[in-house]
Structure formats: C-alpha cells, structure tokens
Amino acid sequence: GAVVSQHPSRVICKSGTSVKIECRSLDFQATTMFWYRQFPKQSLMLMATSNEGSKATYEQGVEKDKFLINHASLTLSTLTVTSAHPEDSSFYICSARDGRDGRNTIYFGEGSWLTVV
Amino acid sequence: GQNIDQPTEMTATEGAIVQINCTYQTSGFNGLFWYQQHAGEAPTFLSYNVLDGLEEKGRFSSFLSRSKGYSYLLLKELQMKDSASYLCAVRDPGGGADGLTFGKGTHLIIQP
Numbered sequence: 028g029a030v031v032s033q034h035p036s037r038v039i040c041k042s043g044t045s046v047k048i049e050c051r052s053l054d055f056q057a058t059t060m061f062w063y064r065q066f067p068k069q070s071l072m073l074m075a076t077s078n079e080g081s082k083a084t085y086e087q088g089v090e091k092d093k094f095l096i097n098h099a100s101l102t103l104s105t106l107t108v109t110s111a112h113p114e115d116s117s118f119y120i121c122s123a124r125d126g127r128d129g130r131n132t133i134y135f136g137e138g139s140w141l142t143v144v
Numbered sequence: 145g146q147n148i149d150q151p152t153e154m155t156a157t158e159g160a161i162v163q164i165n166c167t168y169q170t171s172g173f174n175g176l177f178w179y180q181q182h183a184g185e186a187p188t189f190l191s192y193n194v195l196d197g198l199e200e201k202g203r204f205s206s207f208l209s210r211s212k213g214y215s216y217l218l219l220k221e222l223q224m225k226d227s228a229s230y231l232c233a234v235r236d237p238g239g240g241a242d243g244l245t246f247g248k249g250t251h252l253i254i255q256p
Contacts, residue, residue: 070247131235137185138186
C-alpha cells in the first residue's frame with residue numbers, strides 16, 4: 028500500500044507555545060490530505076481537510092485559527108497547533124487518499140502524540 | 145444520518161478464528177474499509193469491499209452484503225499480535241469530507 032509519513036511521532040510542548048506536525052505522502056501525490064484527532068479509546072474525529080494550493084476546510088467545532096493547516100505541495104501538509112493548552116493533548120493522525128488503485132483508499136500516517144504541559 | 149455499529153470488545157484464543165461484525169446505515173454507499181489499529185498507533189489498511197461477497201487476503205477475509213448493510217472481518221489462525229482495535233469505515237458521499245464514516249472500533253483481545 029501507499030506510504031504516508033508523519034513527524035514528529037511524539038512531542039511535548041509548554042502551554043502557550045505552538046507546535047507543528049508534518050504529514051508527507053512518500054510514494055504518491057496527494058492533492059487532499061486529512062487531519063484527525065483521537066482521544067484514548069475513542070473513535071477518529073476528522074478535524075479538517077487539507078487542500079493543496081488552497082485553504083483548508085474545517086469540520087464544525089474545530090477552530091481554524093488554533094489549528095493552522097498548510098498544504099504547500101502535493102506531498103506535504105502541516106498542522107500547527109497554536110497557543111497550545113493541556114486540553115489539546117491528544118493523538119493527531121493525518122491521512123491521504125491514494126487514487127492510483129482506483130479505490131481511493133485512505134492511508135494513515137503513523138500519528139503524533141502531543142502532550143502540552 | 146450516518147451510523148456504524150460494531151461490538152465494543154471481543155475475546156478470542158490464539159490459533160482460533162474470530163469474526164467481527166459491522167452493520168451500517170448511511171445515506172449513500174461507495175465501499176467499506178477495515179482498518180487495524182494497535183494501541184497508540186495509527187490505523188493500517190486491511191481490506192476493501194464494494195461488491196457483495198468475500199474478499200480474502202491471507203489470514204484475513206472481509207465479507208459484504210449491501211442489501212443487509214452488513215460486513216464482517218474474519219481473522220484465522222489468530223496470533224497474539226492480532227490483539228488490536230478493528231475499525232469498520234464506510235465511504236459515504238454524505239459522510240465526512242474524507243468520505244469515510246468510522247465505527248468506534250472493536251477491541252480484540254487474544255488470549256493464549
């Protein structure tokens with residue numbers, strides 16, 4: 028299957044600072060990537076859709092000024108959590124759609140654990 | 145609305161077979177995915193069904209009945225490493241922007 032890489036896998040930041048998470052599609056181009064958040068023992072929650080060359084589309088209830096998304100190239104999307112607070116601590120996962128197999132299968136990155144102290 | 149149901153937790157024995165069921169009610173349907181997610185890790189793709197019937201891939205098989213809104217994931221010759229959560233996800237044009245509606249996952253526990 029396709030490879031989606033996410034970095035960093037774990038990050039600890041101080042309250043009030045910003046942290047950036049990168050998502051890369053390594054062997055295919057992805058015009059669209061997706062960002063999710065997952066709390067322990069809960070389902071994936073779609074936060075936003077990252078569109079290459081245009082503004083991201085945010086799901087209802089997700090603050091776009093707090094979760095900045097940039098999709099500067101066909102293989103890279105970044106999520107920046109601004110002015111982080113302890114309640115932002117969570118598992119953040121990106122995904123990308125691979126259209127090469129005709130199924131548009133969604134492949135996930137490895138995920139990033141964010142801890143805000 | 146969109147609704148996907150799967151059991152919260154199941155327990156099975158190493159070497160045995162387990163079937164994880166998933167039922168869905170969605171406004172549209174364009175394929176069903178199964179993902180495996182180990183604790184603290186991101187989901188990995190297991191299988192895809194868009195037509196009725198059984199898809200087999202090694203120890204894992206997935207079945208779909210569109211008329212019944214039903215799918216199952218069958219795991220054979222269970223190994224301890226199969227202990228994980230298994231997510232059923234339906235591609236629905238009326239679902240999220242990623243086109244997928246996820247179930248809450250079935251936590252599978254493999255016992256020796």
